[in-house]
Amino acid sequence: MTTNVDVIRVLVAKPGLDGHDRGAKIIARALRDAGMEVVYTGIRQTPQMIVEAALQEDVDVVGLSILSGAHMELFPQIAEGLREAGLGDVVLVAGGIIPQQDRDALHKLGVDRIFGPGATLKEIVEFVESVVAERRRAAP
Amino acid sequence: MSYQARKGDSDLSSRPLMNEQSEQAPNFHTDSGLGIDSVYTPEDVNGPDYGDKVGEPGEFPFTRGVYPSMYRGRLWTMRQYAGYATPQESNLRYRYLLDHGQTGLSVAFDLPTQTGYDSDHLLSKGEVGKVGVPIDTLDDMEALFSGIPLDKVSTSMTINATGPILLALYEAVARKQGVASEDIRGTTQNDILKEYFARGTYIFPPRPSMRLVTDVFAYCAERLPNWNTISISGYHMREAGANAVQELAFTFADAIAYVEAAVAVGLKVDDFCPRLSFFFVAQNDLFEEAAKFRAARRMWATIMRDRFGAKDPRSMMLRFHTQTAGAALTAQQPDINIVRTTLQALAAVLGGTQSLHVNSRDEALALPTEASARLSLRTQQILAHESGVADTVDPLAGSYYVESLTDRLEQEAWDYLKRIDDMGGAIAAIEEGFQAQEINDAAYQYQREIEAEERIVVGVNRFQTDEPPLEGIMRIDPDQAKLQVERLTKVKAGRDNGVTEASLKRLGEVARGNENTMPALLECVEAYASLGEICDLLRGVFGEQAEMGDL
Numbered sequence: 001m002t003t004n005v006d007v008i009r010v011l012v013a014k015p016g017l018d019g020h021d022r023g024a025k026i027i028a029r030a031l032r033d034a035g036m037e038v039v040y041t042g043i044r045q046t047p048q049m050i051v052e053a054a055l056q057e058d059v060d061v062v063g064l065s066i067l068s069g070a071h072m073e074l075f076p077q078i079a080e081g082l083r084e085a086g087l088g089d090v091v092l093v094a095g096g097i098i099p100q101q102d103r104d105a106l107h108k109l110g111v112d113r114i115f116g117p118g119a120t121l122k123e124i125v126e127f128v129e130s131v132v133a134e135r136r137r138a139a140p
Numbered sequence: 141m142s143y144q145a146r147k148g149d150s151d152l153s154s155r156p157l158m159n160e161q162s163e164q165a166p167n168f169h170t171d172s173g174l175g176i177d178s179v180y181t182p183e184d185v186n187g188p189d190y191g192d193k194v195g196e197p198g199e200f201p202f203t204r205g206v207y208p209s210m211y212r213g214r215l216w217t218m219r220q221y222a223g224y225a226t227p228q229e230s231n232l233r234y235r236y237l238l239d240h241g242q243t244g245l246s247v248a249f250d251l252p253t254q255t256g257y258d259s260d261h262l263l264s265k266g267e268v269g270k271v272g273v274p275i276d277t278l279d280d281m282e283a284l285f286s287g288i289p290l291d292k293v294s295t296s297m298t299i300n301a302t303g304p305i306l307l308a309l310y311e312a313v314a315r316k317q318g319v320a321s322e323d324i325r326g327t328t329q330n331d332i333l334k335e336y337f338a339r340g341t342y343i344f345p346p347r348p349s350m351r352l353v354t355d356v357f358a359y360c361a362e363r364l365p366n367w368n369t370i371s372i373s374g375y376h377m378r379e380a381g382a383n384a385v386q387e388l389a390f391t392f393a394d395a396i397a398y399v400e401a402a403v404a405v406g407l408k409v410d411d412f413c414p415r416l417s418f419f420f421v422a423q424n425d426l427f428e429e430a431a432k433f434r435a436a437r438r439m440w441a442t443i444m445r446d447r448f449g450a451k452d453p454r455s456m457m458l459r460f461h462t463q464t465a466g467a468a469l470t471a472q473q474p475d476i477n478i479v480r481t482t483l484q485a486l487a488a489v490l491g492g493t494q495s496l497h498v499n500s501r502d503e504a505l506a507l508p509t510e511a512s513a514r515l516s517l518r519t520q521q522i523l524a525h526e527s528g529v530a531d532t533v534d535p536l537a538g539s540y541y542v543e544s545l546t547d548r549l550e551q552e553a554w555d556y557l558k559r560i561d562d563m564g565g566a567i568a569a570i571e572e573g574f575q576a577q578e579i580n581d582a583a584y585q586y587q588r589e590i591e592a593e594e595r596i597v598v599g600v601n602r603f604q605t606d607e608p609p610l611e612g613i614m615r616i617d618p619d620q621a622k623l624q625v626e627r628l629t630k631v632k633a634g635r636d637n638g639v640t641e642a643s644l645k646r647l648g649e650v651a652r653g654n655e656n657t658m659p660a661l662l663e664c665v666e667a668y669a670s671l672g673e674i675c676d677l678l679r680g681v682f683g684e685q686a687e688m689g690d691l
Contacts, residue, residue: 017251017267019340022380022467025580026587042687043340044255046263068251069506069616073266099505100609117471117504118600120591 008036008132009059013050014043015066015074023095024065030121031063031128047074051081054090060132061091064111071098071106079110089139091131095119171425172383174548180540185547193438194543197533199453201441203434203546204534205492206457211530215243216488217495218520219296221463223248223273224507225620227283230273234288236510242517245295245326246497247284248272249306254341256302256675259624268621271507272298276628276670281309282316291319295326296371296461296495301343303330304352305674308661311364315666327368327417327461330356333394333566336685337576339376343675346567348682352657354402357412359658369412370398371461373419377575379467381583384432385549387420389556390575392439393566399448400565409448413455422484422491423465429484430536431545433491436460439550462488463497471504472599474610482519489529490536496520506613628670635668643667644677651681 012028014021021043032038039057041050054062062082064075075094082090094106095115103114112131115124168176177184187193195201198208207213220237222245223230234245249272252264258276259268268274275281285295290313299306307328314324332349335342342349353370360367374382374391382390395416402412420436422429440458444450464484469477478501485498498516500508508516524530536542563569570576589595596602647660664674 017255017257017263017341018271019335021340022583026584029580029584030587044263044687068267069270070266073618097505099613099615121587122591 018068047077185543258672344682388553397566410452418460422488429487435550462493469504
């Protein structure tokens with residue numbers, strides 16, 4: 001590996017047809033400003049495209065942003081795809097318009113953390129830093 | 141004491157209770173960052189050209205409004221944006237809103253319809269009926285307007301890349317209802333340029349897309365004289381993070397590009413410009429927003445007269461729709477959104493809007509429930525019938541502060557517009573990623589200001605309350621999407637495929653040549669070609685646009 005192994009690598013992705021990318025771009029920039037290496041996929045990504053990008057970019061974290069309401073269909077496919085690609089230890093984080101009522105089901109399907117409207121950049125950065133540190137300690 | 145003395149007085153003894161140290165902050169500024177003085181006086185507005193700049197309502201430069209009597213003659217159109225699940229469900233919501241006194245329709249389409257995919261396409265999975273109504277074929281469009289006479293209502297459709305197809309579908313439904321094409325009234329958003337940097341539902345690259353836009357201009361000038369061919373939109377730029385100055389500048393840069401494109405294909409400005417319309421946001425800063433609408437009217441009148449040589453005053457009249465700011469809604473304490481949207485709607489009315497949508501309390505969480513949508517309509521009705529703000533034209537005119545803000549917003553927007561002109565206009569700037577970058581920077585800055593508590597958002601970074609999640613938000617039943625796919629399958633099985641294929645073949649020929657695409661699109665939709673079939677064909681001719689710009 002030529003990359004600095006200590007640097008946290010994050011894929012920020014926009015699944016589905018939703019064009020609302022303000023939040024995704026702000027998060028991507030905040031993570032980058034916090035010293036992480038961030039790849040932003042752009043809009044209109046299928047679950048397969050996101051899994052492939054996660055694999056290619058060798059990321060620690062995949063952050064999904066969706067505001068269209070398609071999360072219950074798309075997120076499980078992404079979580080499943082990551083597991084099938086051998087990326088089961090990648091941290092899966094989500095944000096956007098995700099009703100409280102859907103969150104338990106998404107956690108069970110493999111989404112590690114969901115940030116709703118009003119979440120601060122500070123809290124998101126700190127979560128990513130701590131959860132990645134934890135996973136790295138746990139890794140063999 | 142003179143005005144000047146009162147404004148910049150350094151002799152504090154003349155006002156012992158108001159020294160500078162008593163102010164809460166070292167500087168005050170508008171939402172867009174323009175500095176605000178502690179008090180405004182005639183010195184701020186009374187230049188020699190004051191009368192010319194403000195003028196009379198209904199006269200150039202239309203600062204005070206596009207019509208002489210404004211709401212005394214006719215109230216704004218109350219047009220709540222709605223659509224979800226299926227055409228049948230959405231039809232019920234439209235009838236409900238009309239029954240409760242709404243005066244026009246505003247159709248929200250789902251993302252597959254906006255991006256040119258049928259409901260059974262792989263990319264449509266999970267998206268059918270979520271953010272709007274799915275329309276696959278004429279059969280759906282007939283169901284959407286079932287029992288709604290199209291010669292009686294006006295309909296606004298938020299549709300861009302597929303706008304010409306939805307316009308053809310609307311005209312086809314009118315024909316089926318026996319309504320003459322020249323009698324249909326409404327608007328297609330049809331504003332593709334802002335999709336590339338603020339909204340994201342583009343399909344084709346900018347240049348072929350511009351041809352589709354100008355085809356609509358030409359077609360309507362001839363056949364649909366009461367149709368607003370485009371709604372040139374600043375709304376989404378602002379939602380994506382732009383400030384009020386950028387909203388004005390980027391919107392007019394796009395507008396100039398459309399007029400230039402239409403003139404380049406031989407249209408005469410006074411033949412199509414009277415049917416151009418606009419769409420702005422009403423954000424939180426009450427005075428800045430009201431001033432923005434006034435500045436917008438003056439800028440457009442000036443652009444049309446001086447840049448394009450328009451002669452018909454209707455070409456110079458900026459008519460616009462307003463929606464309150466989705467981005468200003470908070471998921472926290474949803475009820476306080478009612479207060480926010482009321483103030484925003486007030487700004488729109490004080491600014492002289494032609495139509496208005498008021499967002500609902502629960503829209504940071506989901507689409508609005510029926511009860512929430514009704515409350516938004518009632519908000520408009522209170523403004524119209526109880527508040528008294530509609531009883532005289534442009535009541536803020538002559539306010540030293542508002543006139544000064546109007547001038548400053550206009551000046552700042554002209555300066556920005558010049559930068560885009562110097563880059564070669566809106567399309568060249570889009571291709572360089574300029575607007576996207578400016579908006580991204582502004583959005584990031586805004587978020588950092590909230591986190592630093594330089595901006596207070598009630599319920600978010602101040603005055604929080606512990607509360608349970610909102611119950612009873614709108615949910616779209618996933619089975620509705622299955623029904624939609626079944627209906628599409630049935631339509632395809634029941635149509636005369638020979639006729640459909642011939643219509644698509646004809647469209648392909650027209651798209652590859654220079655003829656207006658609208659008649660061929662009408663033929664396709666009347667042959668029950670699906671939106672996805674039409675878009676696939678056009679993708680083959682025009683190509684597809686990849687995302688531009690960076691973070």
